[in-house]
Amino acid sequence: MAVLFALVGLAMAARQVSTGSPGAGVALGLVFALLAVAVSPLVFPRSLAAAEAQRRSAADGRPIVYWRPGCQYCLRLRLRLGAQAHRVHWVDIWRDPDGAAAVRAITGGDETVPTVVVAGRPHVNPDPGWLRRQLA
Structure with missing residues (x-):
């Protein structure tokens, strides 16, 4: 589950950056990274x-x-x-x-x-x- 959140977040962040919204890309990346950590067994x-x-x-x-x-x-x-x-x-x-x-x-x-x-x-x-x- 954590890996899925990380991959989806990375893909969404990359898409936002490629469409000219680096701020939104960074924000999405951080949100999904936090979700990945939250559900991680680590x-x-x-x-x-x-x-x-x-x-x-x-x-x-x-x-x-x-x-x-x-x-x-x-x-x-x-x-x-x-x-x-x-x-x-x-x-x-x-x-x-x-x-x-x-x-x-x-x-x-x-x-x-x-x-x-x-x-x-x-x-x-x-x-x-x-x-x-x-x-x-």
């Missing part, structure tokens, strides 16, 4: 496998966040956590089948994300402020 801390996240969470008590790239609610959670985002264990359910299975087990069969597990208790799409308070 915005999130490094993902772990579900088994590793569960092992680490049991050892250090930190929450597990199951997420997927392109999810606006996951992005909202990540951005609202700010620097505290590195204090949780992130599992990308599109990269880890066991993570997707864990989410399906929690949500009754669908893959609703973000799904957060704090102290063994699951919370589907929690308020970011609530999770920040859990981390404090």
